Amino acid sequence: MSGAASGADGASARFRRPTWRDPRLLTGLLLVLASVAGVTAVVAAADRTEPYLAAARDLEVGQAVGADDVVAVDVRLQEAAGLYVPADHAVAPGTVATQRVAEGQLLPGTSLGTADRLDRKPVAVEVAHALPAEAGPGAHVDVWVAGQKPTGRGHEPARLLLPAAEIASVRDQETALGAGRGTVVHLLVTEEPMGDLVDALGNDARVTLVWNPAGAP
The missing domain is CATH 2.40.30 (Elongation Factor Tu (Ef-tu); domain 3)
Structure with missing residues (x-):
């Protein structure tokens, strides 16, 4: 009888419902939370937009470019961000377009310069x-x-x-x-x-x- 009772106690221990104090349950929960947080961070980074300069009107080569000729737009460029002019870039006096940029297009970094560089x-x-x-x-x-x-x-x-x-x-x-x-x-x-x-x-x-x-x- 004692052997049967001991076996029953062992079986009930194996199939006992886990509680919040069970370290395996806590470890699994932490892994799930970490995975969700990682995915959320990746999605948030992918959806992040930043302001860049775009042409407010057609810009022709040699044309003087001032603050009224550009407009800030929020875009998501990711790896291509370094190819375009950020919105915090101040258009200095004497700046001209060194390549044509159509209205609404982002300004490439090579599109602005001075007349002597044309x-x-x-x-x-x-x-x-x-x-x-x-x-x-x-x-x-x-x-x-x-x-x-x-x-x-x-x-x-x-x-x-x-x-x-x-x-x-x-x-x-x-x-x-x-x-x-x-x-x-x-x-x-x-x-x-x-x-x-x-x-x-x-x-x-x-x-x-x-x-x-x-x-x-």
């Missing part, structure tokens, strides 16, 4: 031919030039002078005496091809712009 300058090119709708600011065009023949009659075969030049702006204007409408395209040109392009424009060469959907080389 490596491209806008050159006005008058074209008589129609441009596709895609050839707007920020798009790229190939510049083909056909110089006049020595006889003054006709033009030489066209040659590619400047591949994938970025368009800064496009303006329609009336031609002389109101004979029609032409288009003035401001192209961003580096120093190296600048002389050839200015020379072609000054010698009445025929300039043709061809939209380059592939963009900059």
Whole structure:
């Protein structure tokens, strides 16, 4: 009888409902709480937004940029945060746009600088031919030039002078005496091809712009 009673006591001890004082229950509870806290911290970090500067209007290359040209927006960038301008960055006097930023876009860290750091300058090119709708600011065009023949009659075969030049702006204007409408395209040109392009424009060469959907080389 005593052996049976002892076995019954052992079985009841094994199957006894755990209490708050049971160290196994407390350890399990702590593990669950730690897991929940870790997941909550990860989710909170992923959902955290921070203020960065965005363009309040289209910013063209060389344009002066002031406090009224930018606006603070809350975004979640995570690993890409270092590529853009934080909202606490003060726009210093003399700041210009060194690359085009469309309205509403975040300002890349490389988009602001001073005029002396510009490596491209806008050159006005008058074209008589129609441009596709895609050839707007920020798009790229190939510049083909056909110089006049020595006889003054006709033009030489066209040659590619400047591949994938970025368009800064496009303006329609009336031609002389109101004979029609032409288009003035401001192209961003580096120093190296600048002389050839200015020379072609000054010698009445025929300039043709061809939209380059592939963009900059």
